Amino acid sequence: MLRNVAVALLDGVNPFELGVVCEVFGTDRTDEGLPAYDFAVASAEGPVLRTEAGFTIRVDHGLERLESADLIAVPAGRSFDARSFPPELLDALRRGVARGARVASVCSGVFVLAAAGLLDGRRATVHWRHAEELKRQYPHLTVEPDVLYIDEGPVITSAGTAAGIDACLHLVRKEHGSEVANRIARRMVVPPHRDGGQAQYIERPVPRTGGDTVSDVLVWLQEHLDEEVTVEQLATRALMSPRTFARRFQQETGTTPYRWVLGQRVLLAQRLLEGTDETVDAIAGRTGFGTAAALRHHFVRAVGTTPNAYRRTFRGPEAA
Known part of the structure; x- marks a missing residue:
């Protein structure tokens, strides 16, 4: 004892x-x-x-x-x-x-x-x-x-x-x-x-890339997180084949396009939960998750708590 x-x-x-x-x-x-x-x-x-x-x-x-x-x-x-x-x-x-x-x-x-x-x-x-x-x-x-x-x-x-x-x-x-x-x-x-x-x-700044081949695509992605995009579409924007683009993306960001976008969507959701009064449903739409259930699933996996609990932590119980 x-x-x-x-x-x-x-x-x-x-x-x-x-x-x-x-x-x-x-x-x-x-x-x-x-x-x-x-x-x-x-x-x-x-x-x-x-x-x-x-x-x-x-x-x-x-x-x-x-x-x-x-x-x-x-x-x-x-x-x-x-x-x-x-x-x-x-x-x-x-x-x-x-x-x-x-x-x-x-x-x-x-x-x-x-x-x-x-x-x-x-x-x-x-x-x-x-x-x-x-x-x-x-x-x-x-x-x-x-x-x-x-x-x-x-x-x-x-x-x-x-x-x-x-x-x-x-x-x-x-x-x-x-x-x-x-x-x-x-x-x-x-x-x-x-x-x-x-x-x-944890503070999660936008990840830096190890080169500038896909940097323009990353900027575009951050401005269109609410849209569904494919590797093929991103490769076309970068003037590369899908295979080359995927390889360059991994080399310069250390992760896949899917995981990078997912991480940025969670970051945007955190900022909106902290700084706005938008509903979780509205935030799910703005961040590309579509539904509150999908946002909650990915948010819990990445942050370890629910969107509403996160908002209570950073803005108080009244906000949630």
Whole structure:
């Protein structure tokens, strides 16, 4: 049973990500019949640490505090994707997993777990802005940038900022059941479980091409996303044979014409859901999906949530 929680801190820690773990596991709610945790923060780099926000915090415990923890949490910090970590901390994390403790990261804290080798062969997530760097540095793990958190046995990783709340509540739910997790969530005034993943928050600019052979066709496509077009029609516009056009398109965009158009239609739908009051049916027509059902199907596959839920997230419940 999860009873003892320690947070491993490094210089440059993010106050919000640290606060997430403190709020879920470090707040005494025993007056409401909720479980209490033996909670502490432990420094890997001396008693005084500077936060990313510019103020300092004093920490009473060193890494020895991790040895008794059932859960060791590592919050995000400044430049964690480009710094080295104390070997003593990495050893402590490895010992924790070896004796049966869980370890969890919030956002870029995942780089610490990866450096300790705890993610080799496992799936992991991180804030979408750090996903490519995590893949580059640690090719032996599988990075999934479109989810809020991933539970891989003793190792839990979460995406950016508030996704740490989702991961912590998931751990509470797993250990103490949904009723306890829901009551803590109500105290925090947050949803006990969020629909979708961080895919809905990822910025997706128009993909750049690796050449200019099909660039004019791409411009035309973006202006006619509501129309049904075939590869043959696009090839004629590009003055190529269909086979040559398909090959050039793949070389310059990294994908097929169908998938490129599908992605751009979803992007347009996102912009319309965020910035207009048009109905989902109207947006389905403007984006070339035809029907609300077709839009919903492709939107859920690409973004991880429904069009109406997406609109509520970005414009509030009244808009939906």
